[in-house]
Amino acid sequence: MTEEGALGSEDIAIPGVDRTKPSIARTYDYLLGGKDNFAIDRALADRFIKDLPGSRAIAFDNRGVLTRAIREIAVNTPVRQFIDLGSGLPTADNVHQVAQRHAPESKVVYVDNDPVVLAHGRALLAENKYTTVFQADLRDSKSVYESPDTRALIDFDQPVAIILSAILHHLNDDEDPAALVRFWYERIPSGSYVFISHFRSENDPRSAQMQTLLQASLGRGRWRTDDEILALFGDGLTVLPPGLVPAAEWRPIEPPDELTVWERLIAAALAVKP
Numbered sequence: 206m207t208e209e210g211a212l213g214s215e216d217i218a219i220p221g222v223d224r225t226k227p228s229i230a231r232t233y234d235y236l237l238g239g240k241d242n243f244a245i246d247r248a249l250a251d252r253f254i255k256d257l258p259g260s261r262a263i264a265f266d267n268r269g270v271l272t273r274a275i276r277e278i279a280v281n282t283p284v285r286q287f288i289d290l291g292s293g294l295p296t297a298d299n300v301h302q303v304a305q306r307h308a309p310e311s312k313v314v315y316v317d318n319d320p321v322v323l324a325h326g327r328a329l330l331a332e333n334k335y336t337t338v339f340q341a342d343l344r345d346s347k348s349v350y351e352s353p354d355t356r357a358l359i360d361f362d363q364p365v366a367i368i369l370s371a372i373l374h375h376l377n378d379d380e381d382p383a384a385l386v387r388f389w390y391e392r393i394p395s396g397s398y399v400f401i402s403h404f405r406s407e408n409d410p411r412s413a414q415m416q417t418l419l420q421a422s423l424g425r426g427r428w429r430t431d432d433e434i435l436a437l438f439g440d441g442l443t444v445l446p447p448g449l450v451p452a453a454e455w456r457p458i459e460p461p462d463e464l465t466v467w468e469r470l471i472a473a474a475l476a477v478k479p
């Protein structure tokens with residue numbers, strides 16, 4: 206590993222990677238303290254940290270609620286299949302590690318469009334026959350659903366957990382994130398789950414500032430109100446207690462201290478298909 210991080214020297218070309226543009230996956234990796242990022246990603250993340258000092262807390266709260274939701278599904282439901290859309294770079298406690306810790310037979314499909322995620326995911330999963338990662342655009346739900354990689358592990362006659370963690374806010378309104386959720390809802394059986402975590406606007410000026418910065422740098426980033434986020438679940442899914450709440454308040458292991466205004470800007474909910 207070099208000073209530049211696990212990706213190595215900034216001069217070495219990686220197929221499909223444009224080092225002149227920040228990537229969502231690598232910028233988020235840096236916010237979480239990871240090493241799989243380039244100077245351009247660190248510069249963007251540092252701008253976030255400087256102008257919007259809660260950025261790191263948002264990233265960590267998001268990972269925390271994701272871990273708790275996966276544990277909840279693995280421990281308290283019979284679901285043993287997970288599709289993680291926009292899975293991100295491997296970090297601590299990835300979905301398959303949490304699920305398989307509690308239910309070793311759990312199968313996990315990771316999907317991301319970032320080639321760096323694919324490279325690192327493959328290395329991490331080389332020995333894990335119940336887990337796979339492949340590169341695809343999650344906006345093309347049909348190709349993800351029909352992919353042989355998905356079909357090799359997931360039986361759509363059995364309940365599935367669809368994981369949409371910190372990804373739907375990277376879809377703009379004209380990309381119709383509600384239609385994406387509906388696509389999966391229509392293909393999973395009763396007893397399946399959908400998890401969503403999402404940037405939450407609460408009409409706070411800081412969310413508007415973050416949105417402007419993300420849109421300018423990455424071309425995407427949409428903070429939504431609670432009603433807008435809940436609408437993404439559609440009519441058929443039942444949102445489970447405690448409903449859509451700030452990520453840190455979703456079934457916490459220990460009651461959190463009073464949340465900072467930043468921590469209120471990321472919300473999460475888990476829903477079941479009755």
Ligand SMILES: C[S@@+](CC[C@H](N)C(=O)[O-])C[C@H]1O[C@@H](n2cnc3c(N)ncnc32)[C@H](O)[C@@H]1O
Binds near residue numbers: 267290293294341
């Ligand atoms: C903020 S990260 C979230 C990672 C992880 N789900 C988590 O909650 O920690 C968003 C991820 O979605 C991926 N992503 C963004 N747009 C995508 C798309 N259209 N198709 C597939 N992956 C996408 C990015 O590469 C990145 O890894």
